[in-house]
Amino acid sequence: MKRAFTPPAQHPMLAAPKIGVLLVNLGTPDGTDYRSVRRYLKQFLSDQRVIEIPPAIWRVILNLFILPRRPFATGRAYAKIWNHELNESPLRTITREQATQVAKTLSGQVPGLIVDWAMRYGSPSIPDKLEALRQAGCDRILVFGLYPQYSATTTATVYDEAFRSLMNMRWQPYLRTAPAYHDEPAYISALADSVRDHIDAQGWEPDMLVASFHGLPQKYLDKGDPYHCTCHKTARLLREELGWAEDRFLVTFQSRFGPQEWLKPYFDETIAALPERGIKRVMTITPGFAADCLETLEEIALEGKEIFEDAGGERYSMVPCLNTRPDHVAMIADIVARELSGWSEVQAEREARRPEPVLHRHAAE
Numbered sequence: 001m002k003r004a005f006t007p008p009a010q011h012p013m014l015a016a017p018k019i020g021v022l023l024v025n026l027g028t029p030d031g032t033d034y035r036s037v038r039r040y041l042k043q044f045l046s047d048q049r050v051i052e053i054p055p056a057i058w059r060v061i062l063n064l065f066i067l068p069r070r071p072f073a074t075g076r077a078y079a080k081i082w083n084h085e086l087n088e089s090p091l092r093t094i095t096r097e098q099a100t101q102v103a104k105t106l107s108g109q110v111p112g113l114i115v116d117w118a119m120r121y122g123s124p125s126i127p128d129k130l131e132a133l134r135q136a137g138c139d140r141i142l143v144f145g146l147y148p149q150y151s152a153t154t155t156a157t158v159y160d161e162a163f164r165s166l167m168n169m170r171w172q173p174y175l176r177t178a179p180a181y182h183d184e185p186a187y188i189s190a191l192a193d194s195v196r197d198h199i200d201a202q203g204w205e206p207d208m209l210v211a212s213f214h215g216l217p218q219k220y221l222d223k224g225d226p227y228h229c230t231c232h233k234t235a236r237l238l239r240e241e242l243g244w245a246e247d248r249f250l251v252t253f254q255s256r257f258g259p260q261e262w263l264k265p266y267f268d269e270t271i272a273a274l275p276e277r278g279i280k281r282v283m284t285i286t287p288g289f290a291a292d293c294l295e296t297l298e299e300i301a302l303e304g305k306e307i308f309e310d311a312g313g314e315r316y317s318m319v320p321c322l323n324t325r326p327d328h329v330a331m332i333a334d335i336v337a338r339e340l341s342g343w344s345e346v347q348a349e350r351e352a353r354r355p356e357p358v359l360h361r362h363a364a365e
């Protein structure tokens with residue numbers, strides 16, 4: 001006689017299967033106070049993809065020389081750009097809004113899709129969000145690093161963390177990662193349109209457009225990180241899309257950290273030297289950042305203006321990051337849709353087969 005199978009009480013019940021998308025940016029502290037910034041910096045700067053000094057030596061330097069002091073200065077910098085209304089950093093506000101907008105854009109296109117967001121450092125964390133997506137029924141998840149230019153220090157560490165999170169799951173979702181998009185035509189044209197829109201809004205033409213990318217230690221380029229080359233490719237494509245001459249466009253690298261040599265030319269030195277060459281009206285753009293953050297709002301918009309004006313510059317303005325511009329949201333949504341190829345068809349079939357949400361059932365039942 002056939003006996004009915006009784007699943008154990010703790011047997012997982014699976015919600016109707018769905019597809020998840022997790023947009024991930026770098027991260028940010030929970031507050032501007034010493035403790036919050038220290039916690040964030042400790043996690044960030046303990047990442048061996050970011051700091052390649054042997055861990056035993058680096059731990060001593062980090063704990064004795066960096067963490068006792070740097071959180072004060074970094075906290076003061078965050079305080080200048082903090083979103084007081086929501087009590088969070090602009091990077092967090094913008095990333096959340098990007099996820100909401102991408103979800104809206106794709107809602108009619110891909111059935112059963114959940115779009116969420118996470119931060120590589122700080123909260124909400126990648127493991128927490130992957131677990132939440134799994135709980136919501138996502139058995140296939142696309143992780144999308146919000147970095148236009150691939151670097152081991154950014155893109156790779158996001159994907160490392162995502163795969164590491166799966167190590168703790170008994171029932172893993174299937175994971176895909178989205179490629180960086182430094183030369184996507186839609187990204188380049190959104191950048192060019194953002195420059196044109198900014199010039200219109202400001203009502204003046206710059207003598208020079210300075211494209212500033214976050215720096216890396218020169219050593220990482222020497223060891224094979226492709227980031228430097230892809231930054232230059234983005235910049236060249238942007239200049240060509242704008243139709244500007246080479247002498248009206250510069251590429252620089254910002255945000256040096258530590259005493260070693262970083263990618264050159266350095267942003268601060270470059271803009272300080274422009275006024276004496278007669279270049280008095282400058283606009284800056286930061287194509288390497290998908291969202292405005294400390295590095296753009298404080299370092300480029302505020303500090304950069306001060307450096308340029310102290311050196312005799314007359315007009316200075318930063319083109320905002322692509323943030324939630326409709327062309328940026330559409331570009332992200334298009335890449336997501338492309339990278340879900342195959343999965344969206346499977347999902348459409350699942351939806352067609354199953355009008356009602358179905359709980360997990362055993363074949364023997």
Ligand SMILES: C=CC1=C(C)c2cc3[nH]c(cc4nc(cc5[nH]c(cc1n2)c(C)c5CCC(=O)O)C(CCC(=O)O)=C4C)c(C)c3C=C
Nearest residue numbers: 026027028050074089091151153214216257288293294295
């Ligand atoms: C966009 C690409 C980025 C690369 C490449 C990158 C490399 C990199 N960064 C540090 C050290 C710091 N970065 C900090 C802030 C920060 N970095 C990025 C992006 C890239 N970093 C962003 C978007 C932000 C801002 C986050 C926000 O909340 O707004 C900081 C913290 C601030 C400070 O204390 O100065 C540090 C430190 C290294 C060492 C590195 C490559 C090796």
Ligand SMILES: [Fe+2]
Nearest residue numbers: 026214255295
């Ligand atoms: Fe950084």
Ligand SMILES: [Fe+2]
Nearest residue numbers: 228229230232
């Ligand atoms: Fe290069």
